Amino acid sequence: MRRAALLGVLMAVGAIGIRAQQAPPAGQAAQPQVATIEKLKDNLFVIKGGGGNTAAFVTSSGVVIVDTKLANWGQQIMDKIRSVTDKPVTTIINTHTHGDHTGSNEFFPASVEVVAQENTKANMQKMDAFKGDKAQFLPDKTFKDRMTLFSGADQIDLYYFGAGHTNGDSVVVFKALRVAHIGDLFARKGTPLIDVNNGGSGVAYPNTVKKAAKTVKGVDQVITGHSDVFPWSAVAEYADFNQAFLDATRTSIKAGKTADETIAAFKMPDRFKDYNMSGVKDNVTKIYAELKK
Ligand SMILES: [Zn+2]
Numbered sequence: 165m166r167r168a169a170l171l172g173v174l175m176a177v178g179a180i181g182i183r184a185q186q187a188p189p190a191g192q193a194a195q196p197q198v199a200t201i202e203k204l205k206d207n208l209f210v211i212k213g214g215g216g217n218t219a220a221f222v223t224s225s226g227v228v229i230v231d232t233k234l235a236n237w238g239q240q241i242m243d244k245i246r247s248v249t250d251k252p253v254t255t256i257i258n259t260h261t262h263g264d265h266t267g268s269n270e271f272f273p274a275s276v277e278v279v280a281q282e283n284t285k286a287n288m289q290k291m292d293a294f295k296g297d298k299a300q301f302l303p304d305k306t307f308k309d310r311m312t313l314f315s316g317a318d319q320i321d322l323y324y325f326g327a328g329h330t331n332g333d334s335v336v337v338f339k340a341l342r343v344a345h346i347g348d349l350f351a352r353k354g355t356p357l358i359d360v361n362n363g364g365s366g367v368a369y370p371n372t373v374k375k376a377a378k379t380v381k382g383v384d385q386v387i388t389g390h391s392d393v394f395p396w397s398a399v400a401e402y403a404d405f406n407q408a409f410l411d412a413t414r415t416s417i418k419a420g421k422t423a424d425e426t427i428a429a430f431k432m433p434d435r436f437k438d439y440n441m442s443g444v445k446d447n448v449t450k451i452y453a454e455l456k457k
Contacts, residue, residue: 199233199240201247204385204393205341211244213237215264216389219345220245221338223318226254230336230345230387231265235293238271255279255313257322258303259347259389260330261287261362266294269301279313281324282306284332287362316340325349325375329356329389331363335376342384349373350402351389354440355409358450366451370407377403405436413451423452 199213207222214237219230227245232238245253258266258280266288269278280288280303288294294302305311313320321337333349348357350373358364365372377400386396409432416426430444 199237199244201244203248204343204387205338208338208341208343209244209248210387210393211241214240215267216259216262216348216351217345217387217391219336219338219387220248221320221341222249222251223254223314225314225318226252228255228257228313228320229253230257231259231347232256232268232271234264235267235270238268241268242271257320257334257336258284258288259334259336259345259349260284260332261291262330262348262359263291263293265347265389266291270298272301274300277305278303279305279307279311279322281322281332281334282308283324283363284330284334287330287332321380323376323380325379326372327363327365327368328358328372329364329369330359331365333372335380337380337383339382342382343387344380344383344385344396345387346376346389346399348389349376350386350399352391352440353398353402353405353438355443355447356406357443358447360450360454365454366413366447367410367454370403370410373399373403373406405432405439408433408436409447410451413448414455417452417455423449426452 199211202210204210209220211218211220215233216231218233218241221228227249233241253272253276256269256272256276256278258278261284278301285303285306288302307322309324311322317340319339321339323335329348333347336345356369358366383396385393386399387393412430412432413426427445427448430448
């Protein structure tokens with residue numbers, strides 16, 4: 165095959181591969197097609213690729229994983245875990261309902277305990293991926309506002325601070341390691357996806373992130389839903405970003421501008437110039453609708 169033709173075939177195959185996945189939220193970089201693992205602490209790893217970032221926390225009794233990526237990524241998650249430990253996976257924590265964070269729950273044995281915020285369980289129950297026989301992969305244990313799992317070096321604190329990306333976003337804190345996984349409440353430095361069908365709220369978003377930044381103490385680093393690991397201070401900055409976004413939208417509404425006029429003239433403070441703003445249209449539209457209710 166001529167080189168140009170081969171390249172065309174490879175590109176077509178790549179395009180199909182990407183299309184088969186759930187469309188990435190606005191502003192999300194193309195995901196690698198092979199999982200990668202990064203060591204954050206001696207017993208905490210971040211597995212990237214195939215949807216949301218997965219954390220693997222190796223405790224004294226087994227491996228706790230936070231988020232299970234898209235469907236059909238379970239083996240890759242497991243292979244990466246096996247490259248660092250022989251311990252069994254005992255627990256899955258789903259930060260929220262989306263299929264790029266819960267998609268490979270079904271890869272793991274039903275004996276693995278699945279944990280999520282109670283609204284997230286209710287949202288998952290509405291998904292075809294968890295109906296019928298697959299209901300066994302739904303959360304076994306839920307919490308409302310706060311819950312602690314395990315103790316000592318293994319302690320994990322789970323928090324829920326209100327609506328944001330969905331109405332069931334957990335912040336997962338590995339206490340002894342001073343690291344949190346925040347899921348898609350902070351997916352990346354950019355406009356968030358506001359999933360109103362699963363209870364997400366652009367109006368509540370800034371306060372929810374602010375509460376997380378203020379309430380959670382003793383954390384140095386945050387694993388984001390889809391991007392890098394940042395210093396915990398990035399969460400407070402992200403709350404400010406969402407507040408500025410809401411303020412700009414509200415100011416426009418007060419000035420009598422339509423949603424389209426607001427989108428066309430949308431401007432954020434300079435300090436957020438590096439943030440990805442690809443969700444302006446979507447989020448202004450959603451905030452307008454929410455404030456009109
Ligand atoms: Zn999500």
